[in-house]
Amino acid sequence: xxxxxxxxxxxxxxxxxxxxxxxxxxxxxxxxxxxxxxxxxxxxxxxxxxxxxxxxxxxxxxxxxxxxxxxxxxxxxxxxxxxxxxxxxxxxxxxxxxxxxxxxxxxxxx
Amino acid sequence: xxxxxxxxxxxxxxxxxxxxxxxxxxxxxxxxxxxxxxxxxxxxxxxxxxxxxxxxxxxxxxxxxxxxxxxxxxxxxxxxxxxxxxxxxxxxxxxxxxxxxxxxxxxxxxxxxxxxxxx
Numbered sequence: 001x002x003x004x005x006x007x008x009x010x011x012x013x014x015x016x017x018x019x020x021x022x023x024x025x026x027x028x029x030x031x032x033x034x035x036x037x038x039x040x041x042x043x044x045x046x047x048x049x050x051x052x053x054x055x056x057x058x059x060x061x062x063x064x065x066x067x068x069x070x071x072x073x074x075x076x077x078x079x080x081x082x083x084x085x086x087x088x089x090x091x092x093x094x095x096x097x098x099x100x101x102x103x104x105x106x107x108x109x110x
Numbered sequence: 111x112x113x114x115x116x117x118x119x120x121x122x123x124x125x126x127x128x129x130x131x132x133x134x135x136x137x138x139x140x141x142x143x144x145x146x147x148x149x150x151x152x153x154x155x156x157x158x159x160x161x162x163x164x165x166x167x168x169x170x171x172x173x174x175x176x177x178x179x180x181x182x183x184x185x186x187x188x189x190x191x192x193x194x195x196x197x198x199x200x201x202x203x204x205x206x207x208x209x210x211x212x213x214x215x216x217x218x219x220x221x222x223x224x225x226x227x228x229x
Binding site: 001003032034036038045046047048051052057089091093097098099100101102103104 | 145147154155156157160169171172173205210213214215216217219220221222
């Protein structure tokens, strides 16, 4: 099972939006609506911010949104804030009961 | 209080095995699948496998088949991950994570256990 492909980095100024892509195959991202996104600050455990492609857990700001088209899922962070600077990982259920993470994207708030 | 508390850091020599524990509290241990995820220094997240604490059934990532074993002790609400044939590239933080019931995402993470493999 190959890792899902994410851009290594993304950046934006405070208040702007940034979108991160997560590309897989029809055996993972494209085949199931079970994509979740995790935010990880340095030295901390990841935290879920989106699940089931576009749902937000309680307590996660609505600045975070998710979507999917074909084999690519996307995470958009609107109204960037300093505390959004972190690493972001997508994660998907995959065929044959596998699971796979994305390669990760470092978001920098300029 | 919901908690997943893992055992402390380990230093192992190449070829050895390591067993990391994951003690849960604040919820019914039998009810939620537990997964193991690792992160090498400066690298991304990697899925190792999962265990059903109720039945003991487990699934493993293909890359780790035959090297990782997941077990549990229901009497003390604790899961274990044992990795054998350690290599230097197994140096990583290993996380025990709970899956939200009925879903496919992780809702509760352990603090992580650093395993260092060095001669």
